[in-house]
Amino acid sequence: MSEQKSSQAKPAPLDSRSPWVVDTRELGRHAGLSRSVQRSVSVETALGVPDVITIDVGSELVLDLMLESVVEGVLVSGTATAIATGHCARCLDPITEDVEVDLTELFAYPGSTTEETTSEEEIPRLVDDRIDLEPIVRDAVVLAFPLAPLCEDDCLGLCVECGVKWADLEPGHGHEKIDPRWAALVERFDDESGEDQAKGPGKQA
Template sequence: MAHESRIPLSRLDPNAPLVLDTRALSRQPGSSREQVLRVPAPEDFGIEMVGVPAGAAIELDLRFEAVLEGVLVTGTARVPLKGECARCLDPIASTFEADFQELFVYSDTRSGGHADDDELRLEDDLIDLEPVLRDAVVLALPLSPLCRDDCPGLCPECGVRLADAEPDHGHAVADPRWEALRGLAGGGPSSDGGAPGGTSSGG
């Protein structure tokens, strides 16, 4: 009877784009193969302001190596990014590249399958690459993406994009303390209806 891992494994769908078959390695330590793939991005592959559009093509350059404890996967992922600038809110689009390496352990190794909780396992010689890609790509995305490093953002007064505004763009904001003084200075002559000196023409 096959040994069961300490953590129950869910059945992997061999037809899922990021579920890959390693049977070609035949569990022979030292055997390896390389593979180039284009797979659709899964849902929610990003963070609040930037991410990979669902279904967009992820390009993968992969190398699989059989070792005593499992299969070592080394690769590079190139993904298209879309989002908005954290300063000026303009849409941004770019390409992001991330390198990764992960060991998928056989369930019947490491003292009878007692691998660490955070280690990934093979199931029937299948590996699920999605959690590895999420760690490599999503965790590396900037929390505040910019359309360019020196983006000046938006005018806090009128909201215009400062990169498109005139060089002398600005708004004169009167200090309320000066406004009060101007009101006092201008209010004297008009309030008493008399001469500028405040004296009356009467005796």
């Protein structure tokens, strides 16, 4: 295990100026100590599924977190909230949704048993007593998005014939359906009727 650990590259230092990076030195690796973190972060890369639902660039993502020192690292818990925009999957109307996700993540101390027995993909690490919240927040927010967002739970969508919202159509709305076996005959009849009208009375051959 020590050989495996020694072969791992040292994590790149974190930018302390980033609003996503939190300094944990005041916890001092003393299990039981905690501190709260509240901050608003401007989104620099849109979160979500383009043309479906996203938290757009420039939107504010509000973090309300508790950092607690435990034996193996720093436990982060709390919420992240933001406003997402998109389009209803049924009627395509624009929608706006309040998004709130719960966060719970352990950041492992260097040299801890957790660090030595897990990969960074499984559990993130502290780097120089700092933690980077962005990956865990982004993952949690994206996973919280509905696969098919709706403007209303009972949205009826669009009429497949004319493309108008069912909510805007009169009761009993429908379209005449012609048996495909007769469609060519009906089309020919309509064409002949149009030609007769164009010739006018008395001009028929």
